[in-house]
Amino acid sequence: MKKAYVFPGQGAQFVGMGKDLYDNNPLAKELFEKANEILGFRITDLMFAGTDEDLRQTKVTQPAIFLHSVILAKTLGAEFAPEMTAGHSLGEFSALVAAGALSFEDGLKLVSARAQAMQKACEKQPSTMAAVLGLEDAKVEEICASVEGVVVPANYNCPGQLVISGEVEAIQTACELLKAAGAKRALVLSVGGAFHSPLMEPARVELEEAIARTQFSAPVCPVYQNVNAQPQTDPEVIKQNLIAQLTSPVRWTQTVQNMIADGAGWFRELGPGTVLQGLVKKINKEVETC
Structure with a gap:
């Protein structure tokens, strides 16, 4: 039974996240302070004692969740011995750092x-x-394809739970059609924009430049990537998949299924919240989660 570590994405944040680590672990404190320097503002103040509104800003949310996840992994020391990792959307960056890529x-x-x-x-x-x-x-894919404007599947979270992404009007039209087709719910989310859709193309171009300048290494174990749900260890392939991720759907259902098919029987979520534990259990009730 292989050990898999999974890392959450945007939406898992909460005020107070990471404070216990900062207060009780010298390595964690050192890494949080290093992060404050790198970012040029005290993200720890916002994480530990900010408001929900502070944490909802994308420029704060994403580094905050990344820091909580990665620092948690680093404080485990020798106990952290992954045989495979994966992260949901933003969490893929946490998974890559934790695996040494x-x-x-x-x-x-x-x-x-x-x-x-x-x-x-x-x-x-x-x-x-x-x-x-x-x-x-x-059925969701078929209805999205029938709507005028940009609306696409963005997150395949687990069987029966899919998030769609796109232009406001197209999303509203799709939601009406999805409810008419028998969806239990089709609920517009309070998010900043259409993540994992073609509307993220300007961000993809910008991120591509940053990734091209960054040194990647072979990870210590396979990292299952969102774009194709496949395990990767080749740094060049990892980079290309990370770039494509912004405008492509997160194939979380398929990722977890592939990890289980490759021997994972124990999943540990590192980061704020327990959202991924719940999704893993909905994908396969037999595996252990913690």
């Missing part, structure tokens, strides 16, 4: 660049996302 510093710089590029893309065009519950993936 990226340094802590470079990972944080890329996450910060990604967050700012996504924020700019969101401001350029009003857009949103919606959660769709209780419909087959194929």
